[in-house]
Amino acid sequence: MADLVLALIQTAALLALAPLLTGIIRKLKAWMQSRRGPPIYQPYLDLAKLMRKGSVVSEDSSWVTTITPYVCLISMVVAALLVPAFVTESLGFLGDLIVLVYLFAMTRFFTALAALDAGSTFGGMGSSREMLVSSLIEPAILLSFFTVALLTGTTSLVSVTSVIATSGASLIGPALLLAFAAFLIAVLAENARVPVDNPSTHLELTMIHEAMLLEYSGKDLALMEYSSMVKLTLFVTIAWSAFLPWGVATEITAPALALGVIVFLAKLLTLAVVIAVIESSMAKLRLFRLPNLLTGAFMLAFLAVMSYFVL
Amino acid sequence: MGPVREGPKRWLVTLGTYSFAATITLGALATVAALVTVRKERLCINLSFGLSALASLMGLLTSISVFLEGSMSFEFTAIPFLGPFAVVIDPLAALFLAAISIVALAASIYSLGYVQQFIGRYSIAKFCALFPLFLVSMVMVVASSNVFLFLVFWELMSLSSYLLVAYEHEEEGAASAAWLYLVMAHLGTACIASCLLYLSLMAGSLDFHQISLYAGQGMTELARSGAFLLALIGFGAKAGIVPLHVWLPQAHPSAPSNVSALMSGVMVKLAVYMLIRTAFQFLHVDLMWWGLLTLFVGSLTALLGVLYAIAEKDIKRALAFSTVENVGIIFIALGAAMVFYAQGMMQIAALALVACLLHVLFHSLFKSLLFLGAGAVVHATGTKDMERMGGLGKGMRYTSILFFIGVLSISAIPPFNGFISEWLIFQSLLLSYSIHDVTVNLLMAIALGMLALTGALAAACFVRIFGSVFLARPRSEAAKHPRESHRSLLLAMSILAGLCLATGVLAAQIIPMVDQASTDVIGVSIAGQLTDGWVLEVDGGEVSSVSPILLAGLLGLMIPFAFILVRSWGGRTPRVKGKTWDCGTPLGPRNEYTPTGHSQPILRVFNPFLRGESSLSSDPTSSPYSRRGMTYSSSIPRLFETYLYEPVARTILGVARRASIIQTGSVQRYLAYIFAALILLLLVFR
Incomplete structure (x- = not known):
């Protein structure tokens, strides 16, 4: 029972922390660009404001636009149930790494359709580009997951985390590191970060993710924004839990849990800094340069699987 | 006639036998009824398809009784010197019979409304006579346990479907598509006949059981490989593997949609059925390279199939290419099963075969749903060109929802059924690490990568199809006033859509049935390890699991809950209808993304495989700085x-x-x- 409660607390923490992570990244970026920037809790305020606003729905749109925000929200909540963050407990029997990938696919699928629903050019552009990015990055994610699955003998994320965390350094090798590198590119690509997309842009021709949300307003927009914040948090968490989980609590004792929480927060912060540095120091890539980066991620992940067998 | 089993549920076996006889009789009766009522066209439609629907129900009953009580068989003598013909329905045959029956049931109900559009244009009696004939020949293909009987019905299946493909002969391309189909089908049949007749020569009997016992004994390794290759080419041509797929994207779309559903949903699977029998039961897969070849061909087929599907503007042809893709996925799983079998890893082989058979079953459900939906759309708009559709979701609300369920299933979105089979295929490929042979490992890894890529591209393909057909605004006059489909069309699609969801959610309950079929082939049952009714588990050192039923329950409960919660949070906020953001330009069909535009980035990236060409020209008299009269054209050449x-x-x-x-x-x-x-x-x- 304790493990179930712990798993639920962990999920609640992930869901609650998501806007904060976005706020932290924004703050870090502001500092690097010599701005003061909004407070790190600003995303909470933004979401609360949007929840109180009315919404305008395109007269061309259909039921797809209505249900998409809820599908996105719930698929991310269910995904959050499957991801171990600071302790190796979760509702992992519900689904494994492959289920996670397909829950993300579900969010993307509905978002890309909702983008087409209103019949605006921007929505179509966003949808089309999102499918280009995902068609290259989703296999990269799957292959990097398969690498750790081969290393640990399971595709269940909780088991992966605990096997790697308890095995000392014996699993560190080219396979794990290549897979981690591929997944880091995926974190940027899947969450609309520079150099793939710019989350703070509203310049029409460079948008991918924002273009898809263009027709949303009010509560619906709040849900879509919140889902993408949760998605970012989950990706950052998975990057650590699936590849470099050391520090996570593998047993339910107070010191282990305390250490797990501290290490987890430190890990979140580390990747937040990495993302902020990348976003402040790089420009967004031209759209048709993107495939080079994305196929690069795919090849890294593929090499990871290969090196598991060959080395 | 009649089985000789004794047992508490003997009545069930008897019922199975009688319902099988009823299937054939009702099917034949439907053909006769159609020929008798030539002049009364509506009566002809109702009689023929009503009887076909009944025949399908009886077929379903037969396969259920086989799953509950084991194989049924009987013999009859038609031609004295060829000996008695055996008809055996074992669990493997029953699984395919179930797929045929379900799809045929839906297609028959669908036809009640759909075929009416042909009244006055084409011969109704011809269609109504051929459809049940096609159905019966498919049922007999899986039931035959004799080479001669099998070949006769296989040929009948090809011929009746050829005539159905050529049915709308006034449509452009129908005649040539049907001709190509006939040529390729007979090329395949030639290979199949030589393979099966050679095997029966070796076994000294035409009976499948005798062949499985004796054929392998007298044959050298070379002869066995030759026989396998003939089977792979012959059945591969029917299934549509690259490079023998060329007829499929021509023939399947040319047929009326109810026939396309049967062809894509079921007929291509019968090739898989017989390939499984030939490879495992007749030839006992003792060489690993057979499996590796199948795996490789499957990977190639899957990737090329989906790329061509993304490039296609014709809705039915896009679905046909997607069938090629899914056949590729089925062959990947089949190839993996053969590799594990040849290595003696029976448990993993059984897992891969269960995954393969599940994908066969699931694909027949969602692909026929999609073809029926496409038929409804084509009927409503009078065009197959997705460029000229758009916005149909408003006028055809129910059709769009049902089609959407098919789209979710084929894109492997959990908890729909496509996801379950894909999950199992991934799991079985991952277990290849236990084979200690680097070449095999690398080939399996390539198949994993190709499958992952195919899955992502398939999602992109179906976002494009659904989005450009049902969403946004109409892009042509034809699409402006669509009428909701006829009740019978909606009922038929609802059956399949319901099953797409149910088989996904209740996968743990379906698997024991499919496992019976695979146990027949591999000799090892895996259902007990794979599922306990709640979760699916695969053990690769540590346990990996997924629980479709709980996942579906969570998603199904939480989405409405979130809906109510969010709508009431912070008071009811106004929801106003407004115009789409238009940047100040008038909104028209030209502002929308078209299917060509949507897939252009992906096609540009994958162009090295497709070798497509595009050109942009403009009115030469216009200024080079603001061009006018621009024309864009793009084409994907038919490389093969x-x-x-x-x-x-x-x-x-x-x-x-x-x-x-x-x-x-x-x-x-x-x-x-x-x-x-x-x-x-x-x-x-x-």
């Missing part, structure tokens, strides 16, 4: 036709032309040829 089939066809025609020199038309000279041939033969066979 141009570089493989046309050279072969040219060579054959060239040789034939050379040989025609000796055909002068003079009787004396022909007599001289006969005399010369006779002398030659006497010299050779003295």
Whole structure:
């Protein structure tokens, strides 16, 4: 029972922390660009404001636009149930790494359709580009997951985390590191970060993710924004839990849990800094340069699987 | 006739036998009824498809009774010197029979409304007579346990479907598509017949059971491999593997949609069915490279199939290419099962075969749903071109929702059924690490990568199809006022859509049935390890699990809950209808993304595989800085036709032309040829 409660607390923490992570990244970026920037809790305020606003729905749109925000929200909540963050407990029997990938696919699928629903050019552009990015990055994610699955003998994320965390350094090798590198590119690509997309842009021709949300307003927009914040948090968490989980609590004792929480927060912060540095120091890539980066991620992940067998 | 089993549920077996007999009888009756009521067209439709629907229900009953009580069989003698013909429905056959029955049931109900559009344009009786014939021949293909019987019905299946493909002969391309189909089907049948007849020669019997016992014994490794290759080519041509797929994207879309559903949903699977029998039961897969070859061909087929599907503007042809893709996925799983079998890893082989059979079953459900939906859309708009559709979701709300369920299933979105089979295929490929052979490992890894890529591209493909057909605004006059489909069409699609969701959610309950079929082939049951009714588990050292039923329950409960919660949070906020953001330009069909535009980035990235060409031209008199009269055209060449089939066809025609020199038309000279041939033969066979 304790493990179930712990798993639920962990999920609640992930869901609650998501806007904060976005706020932290924004703050870090502001500092690097010599701005003061909004407070790190600003995303909470933004979401609360949007929840109180009315919404305008395109007269061309259909039921797809209505249900998409809820599908996105719930698929991310269910995904959050499957991801171990600071302790190796979760509702992992519900689904494994492959289920996670397909829950993300579900969010993307509905978002890309909702983008087409209103019949605006921007929505179509966003949808089309999102499918280009995902068609290259989703296999990269799957292959990097398969690498750790081969290393640990399971595709269940909780088991992966605990096997790697308890095995000392014996699993560190080219396979794990290549897979981690591929997944880091995926974190940027899947969450609309520079150099793939710019989350703070509203310049029409460079948008991918924002273009898809263009027709949303009010509560619906709040849900879509919140889902993408949760998605970012989950990706950052998975990057650590699936590849470099050391520090996570593998047993339910107070010191282990305390250490797990501290290490987890430190890990979140580390990747937040990495993302902020990348976003402040790089420009967004031209759209048709993107495939080079994305196929690069795919090849890294593929090499990871290969090196598991060959080395 | 009648089984000889004794047991508490003997009545069930009897019921199975009788319902099987009823399937055939009702099917035959439907054909006869159609021919008798030629002049009364509505009566003809109702009688023929009503009886077909009943026949399908009886077929379903037969396969259920086989799953509950085990195989049923009987023999009959039709031609004295060929011995008795055995009809056996074992669990493997029953699984395919179930797929045929379900799809045929839906297609028959659908036809009640759908075929009415042909009244006055084409012969109704012809369609109503051929449809049940096609159905019965497919049922008999899986039920036959005798080479002669099998070949007869296999041929009948090809011929009846050929006539159905050519049914709308006034449509452009239908006749040539049907002709191509006929040629490729017979090329395949030639390979299949030589393989099966050779095997029965070796076994000294035409009976499948005898062949499975004795055929392998007297054959060398080379002969067995030759027989396998013949089977792979023959059945591969029917299933549509690359490069033998060329007929499929021509023939499946040309047929009326209810027939397309049967062809894509079921007929291509019958090739998989017989390939499984030939490879595992007749030839006992003892060489690993057979599996690796199948795996490789499957990977190639899957990737190319989905790429061509993304490039396609014709909705039915896009679905047909997606069938090619899914056949590829099925072959990947089948190839993996063969590799594990040849390695003696029966548990993993059983897992891969269960995954393969599940994908066969699931694909037949969602692909026929999609074809039926496409038929409804084509009927409503009068065009197959997705460029000219758009916005149909408003007028055809129910059709769009049902089609959407098919789209979710084929894109492997959990908890729909496509996800379950994909999950199992991934799991079985991952277990290949237990084979300690680097070549095999690398090939399996490539298959994993290709499968992952295919899955992502398939999602992109179906976002494009659904988005450009049902969402946004209409892009042509034809799409402006669509009417909701006829009740019978909606009912037929609802059955399939319901099953797409149910088989996904209740996968743990379906698997024991599929496992029976695979146990038949592999000899090892895996259902007990794979599922306990709640979760699916695969053990690769540590346990990996997924629980479709709980996942579905969570998603199904939480989405409405979130809906209510969010709508009431912070008071009810106003929801106003407004115009789409238009940047100040008037909104029209030209502002929308078209299917061509949507897939252009992906096609550009994958162009090295497709070798597509595009050109942009503008009015030469306009200023180079603001061009007017712009025309964009793009085309994807048919690589296999141009570089493989046309050279072969040219060579054959060239040789034939050379040989025609000796055909002068003079009787004396022909007599001289006969005399010369006779002398030659006497010299050779003295």
